[in-house]
Amino acid sequence: MRPSGRAANELRAISIEPGFNRHAEGSCLIRFGDTHVLCTATVEERVPPFLRNKGTGWVTAEYGMLPRSTHSRSPREAARGKQSGRTQEIQRLIGRSLRAVVDLERLGERQVTVDCDVLQADGGTRTASITGGYVAASIALQGLVDQGLLPGLPIREAVAAVSCGIVGGEAVLDLDYVEDSGAEADANFVLSASGGIVEVQVTAEDHPILPSQLQAMQALAGEGVARLIDIQREAIAAAGTRRP
Amino acid sequence: MRPSGRAANELRAISIEPGFNRHAEGSCLIRFGDTHVLCTATVEERVPPFLRNKGTGWVTAEYGMLPRSTHSRSPREAARGKQSGRTQEIQRLIGRSLRAVVDLERLGERQVTVDCDVLQADGGTRTASITGGYVAASIALQGLVDQGLLPGLPIREAVAAVSCGIVGGEAVLDLDYVEDSGAEADANFVLSASGGIVEVQVTAEDHPILPSQLQAMQALAGEGVARLIDIQREAIAAAGTRRP
Amino acid sequence: MRPSGRAANELRAISIEPGFNRHAEGSCLIRFGDTHVLCTATVEERVPPFLRNKGTGWVTAEYGMLPRSTHSRSPREAARGKQSGRTQEIQRLIGRSLRAVVDLERLGERQVTVDCDVLQADGGTRTASITGGYVAASIALQGLVDQGLLPGLPIREAVAAVSCGIVGGEAVLDLDYVEDSGAEADANFVLSASGGIVEVQVTAEDHPILPSQLQAMQALAGEGVARLIDIQREAIAAAGTRRP
Amino acid sequence: MRPSGRAANELRAISIEPGFNRHAEGSCLIRFGDTHVLCTATVEERVPPFLRNKGTGWVTAEYGMLPRSTHSRSPREAARGKQSGRTQEIQRLIGRSLRAVVDLERLGERQVTVDCDVLQADGGTRTASITGGYVAASIALQGLVDQGLLPGLPIREAVAAVSCGIVGGEAVLDLDYVEDSGAEADANFVLSASGGIVEVQVTAEDHPILPSQLQAMQALAGEGVARLIDIQREAIAAAGTRRP
Amino acid sequence: MRPSGRAANELRAISIEPGFNRHAEGSCLIRFGDTHVLCTATVEERVPPFLRNKGTGWVTAEYGMLPRSTHSRSPREAARGKQSGRTQEIQRLIGRSLRAVVDLERLGERQVTVDCDVLQADGGTRTASITGGYVAASIALQGLVDQGLLPGLPIREAVAAVSCGIVGGEAVLDLDYVEDSGAEADANFVLSASGGIVEVQVTAEDHPILPSQLQAMQALAGEGVARLIDIQREAIAAAGTRRP
Amino acid sequence: MRPSGRAANELRAISIEPGFNRHAEGSCLIRFGDTHVLCTATVEERVPPFLRNKGTGWVTAEYGMLPRSTHSRSPREAARGKQSGRTQEIQRLIGRSLRAVVDLERLGERQVTVDCDVLQADGGTRTASITGGYVAASIALQGLVDQGLLPGLPIREAVAAVSCGIVGGEAVLDLDYVEDSGAEADANFVLSASGGIVEVQVTAEDHPILPSQLQAMQALAGEGVARLIDIQREAIAAAGTRRP
DSSP, X not given: OOTTOOOTTOOOOEEEEETXXXXXXXXXXXXXXXXXXXXXXXXXXXOOGGGTTXXXXXXXEEEEEOGGGSSSOOOOHHHHTSOOHHHHHHHHHHHHHHHTTBOHHHHOSOEXXXXXXXXXXXXXXXXXXXXXXXXXXXHHHHHHHHTTSSSSOOXXXXXXXXXXXXXXXXXXXXXXXXXXXXXXXXXXXEEETTSOEEEEEEEESSSOBOHHHHHHHHHHHHHHHHHHHHHHHHHHHHHHHHOO | OOTTOOOTTOOOOEEXXXXXXXXXXXXXXXXXXXXXXXXXXXXXXXXXXXGTTSSOOEXXXXXEEOGGGXXXXXXXXXXXXXXXXXXXXXXXXXXXXXXXXXXXXXXXXXEXXXXXXXXXXXXXXXXXXXXXXXXXXXXXXXXHHHTTSSSSOOBSSOEEEEEEEEETTEEEESOOHXXXXXXXXXXXXXXXXXXXXXXXXXXXXXXXXXXXXXXXXXXXXXXHHHHHHHHHHHHHHHHHHHXX | OOTTOOOTTOOOOEEEEETOSXXXXXXXXXXXXXXXXXXXXXXXXXXXXXXXXXXXXXXXXXXXXXXXXXXSOOOOHHHHTSOOHHHHHHHHHHHHHHHTTBOHHHHOSOEEEEEEEEEEOSSOHHHHHHHHHHHHHHHHHHHHHHTTSSSSOOBSSOEEEEEEEEETTEEEESOOHHHHHTXXXXXXXXXXXXXXXXXXXXXXXXXXXXXXXXHHHHHHHHHHXXXXXXXXXXXXXXXXXXXX | OOTXXXXXXXXXXXXXXXXXXXXXXXXXXXXXXXXXXXXXXXXXXXXXXXXXXXXXXXXXXXXXXXXXXXXXXXXOHHHHTSOOHHHHHHHHHHHXXXXXXXXXXXXXXXXXXXXXXXXXXXXXXXXHHHHHHHHXXXXXXXXXXXXXXSSSOOBSSOEEEEXXXXXXXXXXXXXXXXXXXXXXXXXXXXXXXXSOEEEEEEEESSSOBOHHHXXXXXXXXXXXXXXXXXXXXXXXXXXHHHOO | OOTTOOOTTOOOOEEEEETOOSSSSEEEEEXXXXXXXXXXXXXXXXXXXXXXXXXXXXXXXXEEEOGGGSSSOXXXXXXXXXXXXXXXXXXXXXXXXXXXXXXXXXXXXXXXXXXXXXXXXXXXXXXXXXXXXXXXXXHHHHHHHHTTSSSSOOBSSOEEEEEEEEETTEEEESOOHHHHHTOSEEEXXXXXXXXXXXXXXXXXXXXXXXXXXXXXXXXXXXXXXHHHHHHHHHHHHHHHHHOO | OOTTOOOTTOOOOEXXXXXXXXXXXXXXXXXXXXXXXXXXXXXXXOOOGGGTTSSOOEEEEEEEEOGGGSSSOOOOHHHHTSOOHHHHXXXXXXHHHHHTTBOHHXXXXXXXXXXXXXEEOSSOHHHHHHHHHHHHHHHHHHHHHXXXXXXXXXXXXXXXXXXXXXXXXXXXXXXXXXXXHTOSEEEEEEEETTSOEEEEEEEESSSOBOHHHHHHHHHHHHHHHHHHHHHXXXXXXXXXXXXX
């Protein structure tokens, strides 16, 4: 029995509220249970120096946690004067995940910056960020199409992410903080709508795990991401109908 | 006529949603029109080094803007590696304003840290932060009383803040971003429930202003803060009834 | 009775020694009693990026305290690797105060940087910096006129600043460090020669103050600034006669 | 055919030279072809603050690349004033990998710091660092046993790491820089002597990959790590015989 | 003929004004021609961590240049966020020079921090800093004796510094900025009252110099330092008579 | 008798292994006994901003110590976020020393960056860095000649460096760490093949030293550098024969 009473292959309550921020070209507030992340996508008509005049665009991401998003308060990174290794690792992961499904050539010389800011954390903030970040970016890119700036959506397929873990020897899906703290291993799967693998990160905590355990987690992740991609699709559609 | 159609002495739509964050000892999401600030108050059983063993507590504040809270995206301070002068000026102001109404001796050797994070900005983020920060801090301190850790609420009176400006020669209350951009002067008033002055900051933009204009703004601010203090009271009461 | 024996409306001994630094386009050493600030104005034929090719100039300021300008030694900001929030707040204030009286369009595409470095501190360093910074900037701008680079002085009127406080319930002018440490409120007034308000900053220390107390301070500040503007005028005139 | 002429399951020439540094408690120079990493292990009789008085030890790692270890010179991180996200990500990975096989309780209140400095890079620096870092740490820990400070080696089993990639649709082992630049996916496997999974990181470059491709890489990695663990064993044994 | 009209072995006009800062335990404004340095010595009843409980004291120094001490304005180090290599090199030199003549054991567990801040620069700021820093430190240490905190002055002998250079093939003493810019070599000699060598730093600019040229500079430096030590002695004596 | 059993004028075992790094245009591993420094020279077809379009090149250097190059581990500068004053002082010295013998005009608009990274330290790392840095730079510059990019080697003469010290009142050559720790004075001589003086740095530790002691060190340094220049010549010649 999981602490939350969920089945091993059961996601937390997931919701995606598009248009949470009125300034951003695309945005949503995504909730994986008590994990709440505000995702905004900003479109700028410029690219980083290494891409200038190459006819291709860029997608990048930044990640942050509000100081009191955590159970006890964490120091503010802006005040400490640097982003932690964990923050950088997560924002690099979000960026790579989104670039794997966006067609950068069709995007043209533009940059999409996805900001994922955790308002409240209860485990799985990086997978919520990727899943919500994809929604924000999609809305922003659809906006470019709607304004006639792009002939079609430069996205090959959807991408979403979910965590799995080994708890008491068994694989479980979408860990919350309590479960994560006691897990023997912890894995993040970033998968595409067609079932392709975008990123996998597996970390055994105190002891190595078995290859069969990795496979069990991979199977759960496939199920979970399929459901997340359905929820993403509804949120993106809802955003479209709200547009004037 | 103001761009928003408001009367000179009219506040924007104000709302305060207490308990927006489940981890913080006190929290609210405050909205001054399209300016939305998430305020959390954290209570810790420690004080900064300069107060150790003096039998007195401390209230401090930190402020931040999410990168896309603004009309165009602003660089993330954590990524730039330092907080701007503006950020530091605002968080120092929030902290002083709250300390002016909290009785630090009755608080005991504890620190209350109020984090004000701007989710969406449309002018007046510092005054919304002070007004919402007071609500978050009050809820947190009431929690200490409810748990029997304090005999009574260590607050002398409420505090709230509002901006005023001189636009077209006339004083107006609670400027939004468009109005603020064109104002001849800009002032922030932090006032207490009894009408006392906690902080005043007046800045003339291109030319000095007249003493009579300062007085007109001061009168508007008095009215505005009185209404804000009513709204704060309701939010704090609502937070109380939700507590289990 | 004030600790210094001064009357409530009495300034400390004020002196302004123009030309203290031989490299700067304008400079002075200003003394408000035991507060000594070296002010230099540097003219450069360039403007910050946001003003390029707009036909307008810029005035900015930086502020610093020598480590042993204070009663006990303060850490050197260059060694700590950042300027404190207080430093940034003060230098932003000095810059805004000077920009309120300089006509940036008539200045042309030039930048004036005013550096205010506190050699010895005894309260009121920001007001001394503004008052002396105006003198340094005036001398530098007069130099541009004298060299035929500008048709006339791009200054609308003089600006000076003074602090006031509430001590024992009464308003007093130009606090020194001892008086400032015990004051109930502390205010800085930046006023122009014509009596206009450029900046006002009022901070109540432990309790809010009364509106009447603010008015009493405002009246004292008006008197004080009038005297400071006379002293500035003499210093600027003296600088002129020394020029070859 | 691979650019290097190697078979798909063939490692580069691997060598481990123990005792490369005379000051460190354990050290080696490890070479994976033209990738050369100097690994040192430092033992200190202290633990980080969060572990004090808990009777348990700690293993941590730091990673760096010399500026000209790369094909063209990279800026020195010490001169830039911060470690890149990539550096932090790699050193966190090395530390977790080693902690997964060291018994921290049997280590006692000591810290082992493994420094992995890349003298020359040609792909796979992180896997060479883990593989060499384990050798350096083992030698250092054996030293504690030899000195009678520990009753037995606090290591549960060996750990080593190797990269795999998908090149032209096929899985290949231990990519060099040229191969890595053109790979469709890139994966790092950290595996234990018993075949357990310590860490897996898979990154698809431009498009998602197939689950079967991940399995093919996993199989190659298992073979490769088995060979690396043999080479580690010989190096550790050689270090032992050199000890006086 | 030197640009200043001085003879090869002639110092610039030297003056030392003791007691320039009323807060510091010792201070002076030293002038080597147009090079003006404010030196303060702070005595604190603590030592750096590496000396705690060793019964010995410490002397250290910090150095800075005001932004407009130079011919054109230099960026403020506190704003840039770090001290330059030149600044650190100079302050390390000042500290070593003073420690070579202070008896740290007789000083007891105290730290003397000498701050040398250049108000105006015209070459030779480091030698002026050492020469003035010695005066400030002497006055501060004499103060400890006068207060009965030390039985005698913990100084073995005086120390002073002067620069020399090779200009047009000839050795000259105490270069100003113009001369220094065109010199073929530049040397700084820190010598003690008894003629001992404390520090020598010789730098050839474009080509190596001859050993005989080094000897010629060394001879000039000996003469120059002897005169500086006389001027130091007078300033320290003058400080003494002013003490109440 | 010296701890190492060497005669007063005897260098440690010196070896220079050219071509240690396959990416750099020039490189060597230099050993002064147990002090081992990896020197690489990078040639880039660009110059720093202050030299652009002046038809002249630049030579600069950077220096670093691996954390465990020292007897006990030193914190990594990249992790601390800044280079120490000592590091900056040394890299400035290496750069100046090499510029004194390279003809920057004949080099053309190119930059040579010499990185000196200490793999193992036992005293004298800065002198080993200069001596090895010259070899790396020579090999790199000879490569430009061999490729027809330069008509001739833009080097006027060789440069090398060695330390001397006063131990027990006597001058000795090339101190190792143990000797250096107990020396009364410590000096570094950078001399050219023709016997010219490039840089001299003398530091008395606790007491001033005598002019005669400086002369004794200078004589030893002359002998030592002559031998080092022979060893440099052989290494550079060996590098040449290995080139395909």
